[in-house]
Amino acid sequence: MSNLDLTFQALADPTRRAMVERLAKGSCSVSELAQPFAMSLPAVYQHLQMLEASGLVASEKIGRVRTCRMEPAAMSLAETWINRRRTDWEARLDRLGAHLQRFPEGEPK
Amino acid sequence: MSNLDLTFQALADPTRRAMVERLAKGSCSVSELAQPFAMSLPAVYQHLQMLEASGLVASEKIGRVRTCRMEPAAMSLAETWINRRRTDWEARLDRLGAHLQRFPEGEPK
DNA sequence: TCCACACTTAAGCATTTGCCTAAGTATAAG
DNA sequence: CTTATACTTAGGCAAATGCTTAAGTGTGGA
Numbered sequence: 080m081s082n083l084d085l086t087f088q089a090l091a092d093p094t095r096r097a098m099v100e101r102l103a104k105g106s107c108s109v110s111e112l113a114q115p116f117a118m119s120l121p122a123v124y125q126h127l128q129m130l131e132a133s134g135l136v137a138s139e140k141i142g143r144v145r146t147c148r149m150e151p152a153a154m155s156l157a158e159t160w161i162n163r164r165r166t167d168w169e170a171r172l173d174r175l176g177a178h179l180q181r182f183p184e185g186e187p188k
Numbered sequence: 189m190s191n192l193d194l195t196f197q198a199l200a201d202p203t204r205r206a207m208v209e210r211l212a213k214g215s216c217s218v219s220e221l222a223q224p225f226a227m228s229l230p231a232v233y234q235h236l237q238m239l240e241a242s243g244l245v246a247s248e249k250i251g252r253v254r255t256c257r258m259e260p261a262a263m264s265l266a267e268t269w270i271n272r273r274r275t276d277w278e279a280r281l282d283r284l285g286a287h288l289q290r291f292p293e294g295e296p297k
Numbered sequence: 298t299c300c301a302c303a304c305t306t307a308a309g310c311a312t313t314t315g316c317c318t319a320a321g322t323a324t325a326a327g
Numbered sequence: 328c329t330t331a332t333a334c335t336t337a338g339g340c341a342a343a344t345g346c347t348t349a350a351g352t353g354t355g356g357a
Contacts, residue, residue: 084200091196092315096269103276109334122316124335129314143324143333149277158270160205161263167212168258201345218304231346233305238344252303252354 085133086157094118095126099135099149106148109138194242195266203227204235208244208258215257218247 089095098112113123127147130136134153138145198204207221222232236256239245243262247254 083205084202087196087200087205090266090270091193091200093193094315096192096196099273100276103273103280105280110332118315119317120334121318121336125315140334143322145334149273151274151277154270154274157199158267158274161199161267161270164208164212164258165260165263165267167209168260171212171214203345219302227345228347229304230306230348234345249304254304 082134082153082156083160085129086135086153089129089133089135090157092126092129094123095130098123098126098130102136102147102149106146109145109147112147191243191262191265192269194238195244195262198238198242198244199266201235201238203232204239207232207235207239211245211256211258215255217253217255221256 090099094116097115101107101112101115109120109124109127112127113120116123127136127138131138134150136147137150138147140146199208203225206224210216210221210224218229218233218236221236222229225232236245236247240247243259245256246259247256249255
């Protein structure tokens, strides 16, 4: 499974996106991360593991507290992939427009 | 299911991302879209339906040929969501940096 | 009219996801 | 030493995913 697979998969769940939103405001413990959600701690923990597997989040355990933080690099990879497709699409539209300007209703080549 | 759910879910699959990459280069029929993949046409068709459900792709049938095209608006929504988290995270780092400059090793408030 | 072509629908199946409860483990406070 | 805290692991289960093959439907060419 490529990293983009894991990253987009991680972002596809609303709970995990909310967790990323929380971590974008600042690092916190697993319990703090779980607090807003009406679900068991193991469920939150599993979401956290998917976020870590994707690279979107990293964490470190000190004593009995695991502190989680956002990892913007994985974020950028996903953002860049999307941006690239938009660029391709726009470049194609530009070429098409330029062509139509020279050959109105002409054959598409 | 929110639109972001469907969008990121759609982008989580490598086949669907490849389909988006193909469409970013220009519109094409379902068969053309299916051609690079070692899977049945119904399978490709199901992927296409997920891409349409997310809004990433739109299509129109003329005669017996369905032509698919990329829909950049849904793309932008996903890109914007990611970008926003990065912005939040960077703003937090900036505030932290400014604070540490005034209170080196000081209490975090 | 007949038939091939380009999808499209339906049904089935193995795997993955997203939760749960119960039962751990390790650290820190009393 | 005992207990509470903060995760962590394990097992189970219903629903969703990503395919498959088989059997349609509608269009257009011969």
